[in-house]
Amino acid sequence: NAGVMQNPRHLVRRRGQEARLRCSPMKGHSHVYWYRQLPEEGLKFMVYLQKENIIDESGMPKERFSAEFPKEGPSILRIQQVVRGDSAAYFCASSPNEGRNTEAFFGQGTRLTVV
Amino acid sequence: LAKTTQPISMDSYEGQEVNITCSHNNIATNDYITWYQQFPSQGPRFIIQGYKTKVTNEVASLFIPADRKSSTLSLPRVSLSDTAVYYCLVGGGFKTIFGAGTRLFVKA
Numbered sequence: 001n002a003g004v005m006q007n008p009r010h011l012v013r014r015r016g017q018e019a020r021l022r023c024s025p026m027k028g029h030s031h032v033y034w035y036r037q038l039p040e041e042g043l044k045f046m047v048y049l050q051k052e053n054i055i056d057e058s059g060m061p062k063e064r065f066s067a068e069f070p071k072e073g074p075s076i077l078r079i080q081q082v083v084r085g086d087s088a089a090y091f092c093a094s095s096p097n098e099g100r101n102t103e104a105f106f107g108q109g110t111r112l113t114v115v
Numbered sequence: 116l117a118k119t120t121q122p123i124s125m126d127s128y129e130g131q132e133v134n135i136t137c138s139h140n141n142i143a144t145n146d147y148i149t150w151y152q153q154f155p156s157q158g159p160r161f162i163i164q165g166y167k168t169k170v171t172n173e174v175a176s177l178f179i180p181a182d183r184k185s186s187t188l189s190l191p192r193v194s195l196s197d198t199a200v201y202y203c204l205v206g207g208g209f210k211t212i213f214g215a216g217t218r219l220f221v222k223a
Contacts, residue, residue, distance in 0.1 A: 004158070035213070042202065042213035043159070091158045101147035101206065106158030 002027070004094050005074075006107035013082045013114050021077040021110045025094030032075045033104060034067060037089045048098070049075060055098075082114045119203045124218040133190040135217050137203030140184050146206040148179060148186045153200045153216070162201075163188070193221045 005024040013019050025032050030051050035043040045059040049069035057067065064082075069075040079086055089111050093104040120138040127133045139148065147166050151159035163170055165177040165186070176189040190197060200216040 040215070042215050044213070093158070101145075101149070101164070103149070103161050103164065106160065109156070109158050111156075 004092055004105050004107035006090075006092050006110050008110060009108060011110055011112045013112065015083060015114055016081050019079040019082050019086070019112055019114075021079075021090050021092075021112070022074045023077070023092030023094075023107060024074040025092075026105050029094035029096050029105070031095045031098050032069050033093045033095075034075075034077050035091045035093065037091060037109075043091060046077075050098075079112075082112070084114050087112055087114045118212065119205055119214055121201075121203050121214070121217045123215065124220065126220050126222065127193055128222050129194055130192050133193050133197075133219060133221075135188045135190075135201055135203075135219070136185060137188070138185045139203070139205045142183050142205050148177065148183075149204045150175070150177065150188045151202045151204065151213075153202065155199075159202060159213070190219075193219075195221050195223060197221050 004026055007022050011019055023032060032049045034046040036046055037043045047060050047067045048056040049067060051069055052071050064080045066078045077090060089109045091106055091109045093106045095102045095104045121135060147164050149164040150162045152162050153159040163172055163175050163177045165179055167179050167183060170177045178187045188201060198219060198221045200218050202213050202216040
């Protein structure tokens with residue numbers, strides 16, 4: 001039973017380019033969460049999705065960032081016109097349901113570097 | 116969501132028992148306490164979860180006093196590979212708040 005798969009593991013983009021980060025949840029999990037982590041800091045919630053629906057995007061920057069979780073295929077976190085401040089590790093997690101005490105399973109993350 | 120407070124860092128030696136305490140004064144009645152472990156360049160990994168008293172698994176023990184305003188993660192006989200960041204979370208759910216965690220450094 002494969003865990004949460006994220007790709008690519010490392011992504012380098014020049015300022016102004018687009019970054020696409022992919023996340024395949026664990027089998028049977030329909031809830032996906034994206035987090036951002038800056039060096040030496042904890043993870044910050046960005047967005048929560050279920051299949052074809054954005055449930056909560058209160059942690060997403062208002063501009064340039066978007067996320068989707070289509071009926072088929074992985075969840076995608078898209079960052080348009082990247083800037084140096086977008087450099088961070090982006091983690092995806094999945095769970096079989098959404099409850100206050102539900103365990104989340106994390107992927108290994110995508111490290112985005114903007115040059 | 117309840118906020119948590121835990122030490123920024125701790126040092127230990129191989130073979131010792133390590134106890135990391137977390138304060139969560141505003142924990143809600145239906146909140147569980149969950150601990151995650153994160154190694155460098157990896158995502159967090161679930162260690163243990165509990166509601167009250169004591170929970171033990173093959174990796175750690177979790178002690179929760181009656182008032183539930185704090186909890187202690189106990190790692191028996193740590194090894195070098197236990198060097199990681201440990202996060203104490205309360206309530207969980209999709210807006211789980213990950214603070215800076217506790218950086219545990221195990222020395223030989």
